[in-house]
Amino acid sequence: xxxxxxxxxxxxxxxxxxxxxxxxxxxxxxxxxxxxxxxxxxxxxxxxxxxxxxxxxxxxxxxxxxxxxxxxxxxxxxxxxxxxxxxxxxxxxxxxxxxxxxxxxxxxxxxxxxxxxxxxxxxxxxxxxxxxxxxxxxxxxxxxxxxxxxxxxxxxxxxxxxxxxxxxxxxxxxxxxxxxxxxxxxxxxxxxxxxxxxxxxxxxxxx
Ligand SMILES: Nc1nc2c(ncn2[C@@H]2O[C@H](COP(=O)(O)OP(=O)(O)OP(=O)(O)O)[C@@H](O)[C@H]2O)c(=O)[nH]1
Ligand SMILES: [Zn+2]
Numbered sequence: 648x649x650x651x652x653x654x655x656x657x658x659x660x661x662x663x664x665x666x667x668x669x670x671x672x673x674x675x676x677x678x679x680x681x682x683x684x685x686x687x688x689x690x691x692x693x694x695x696x697x698x699x700x701x702x703x704x705x706x707x708x709x710x711x712x713x714x715x716x717x718x719x720x721x722x723x724x725x726x727x728x729x730x731x732x733x734x735x736x737x738x739x740x741x742x743x744x745x746x747x748x749x750x751x752x753x754x755x756x757x758x759x760x761x762x763x764x765x766x767x768x769x770x771x772x773x774x775x776x777x778x779x780x781x782x783x784x785x786x787x788x789x790x791x792x793x794x795x796x797x798x799x800x801x802x803x804x805x806x807x808x809x810x811x812x813x814x815x816x817x818x819x820x821x822x823x824x825x826x827x828x829x830x831x832x833x834x835x836x837x838x839x840x841x842x843x844x845x846x847x848x849x850x851x852x853x854x
Contacts, residue, residue: 664709665702673701707742707749710779718773719798722766729802731841733757734770735849743814744781752810752826754778755849758795759802759835770795784810788829796833803834805845 677697681688688697735755743750754774777790792806807830816823836842 664705666705670698670701670705673704674698677701707740708779708781710776713772713776713779715773715776715794716798718769718776719765719795722769723763723799724765725762726760726764727762728760728764729762731757731759731845731848732764732767733845733848734767737771737774739774739778739787739808739810741778741780741782741784741787741810743812744783746814746818747781748813748817750782750784750810750812750814750827752808754791755805755807756791756795757805757836757845757849758799759841761800761802763799763801765795765799784808784812784827784829788831792831792833801834803832803836803841805832805836805842806830807846807849 674697677700678688681693681696686693688694733755734757735753737754737756738751739754740749740751742748756770756774773794774791777787777794788806788808792804795801795804807828809826809828811826815821815825832842836845
């Protein structure tokens with residue numbers, strides 16, 4: 648595991664994004680891949696590519712190095728607000744664990760506090776931490792829900808993710824316009840009326 652670059656306890660800033668040892672090792676593998684696909688890794692356009700890809704992978708998969716529970720715990724405030732809090736249209740960029748190709752779209756997250764609220768940005772950070780790992784969309788949806796439910800202990804959590812999968816667009820079945828929607832709910836959101844209010848609010852566009 649990489650060593651921390653900062654002592655911050657918010658669970659995200661301690662990520663050591665560009666770990667030299669793993670970049671070197673990854674670069675060696677990408678150089679071999681370039682050769683196997685019939686390229687010349689020494690030609691001008693490619694000679695830095697293995698390192699660039701290694702850094703890109705470290706960036707895209709940085710979520711393994713962050714602790715989402717710590718992120719939420721770093722900004723929890725006692726507050727008596729007991730209505731729905733929704734953070735919607737959180738853009739996600741994740742990587743399909745079957746093909747190592749991106750899937751991307753939006754996450755909508757809601758919770759109903761039970762005496763404790765969290766910083767709004769922390770919700771988006773939690774989404775990012777789980778998205779920046781190898782994933783399937785269903786697990787990503789569940790992990791976000793479970794993390795918020797178990798850490799904040801609200802009256803309920805709702806998560807909806809809408810995403811396009813490049814493995815279904817650029818290759819394989821090649822369906823360019825298909826969108827996958829996943830959702831998961833706990834507690835108060837199991838009540839149909841509450842869930843409908845959430846769905847209505849995430850579907851409404853501000854003018
Ligand atoms: N449920 C789920 N499936 C996913 C996700 N991302 C990719 N997949 C699917 O994972 C499946 C892997 O199926 P396989 O038959 O083992 O792989 P494949 O031969 O490459 O399949 P095709 O994509 O159909 O060509 C495919 O159906 C993908 O569409 C995801 O987030 N959730
Ligand atoms: Zn895939």
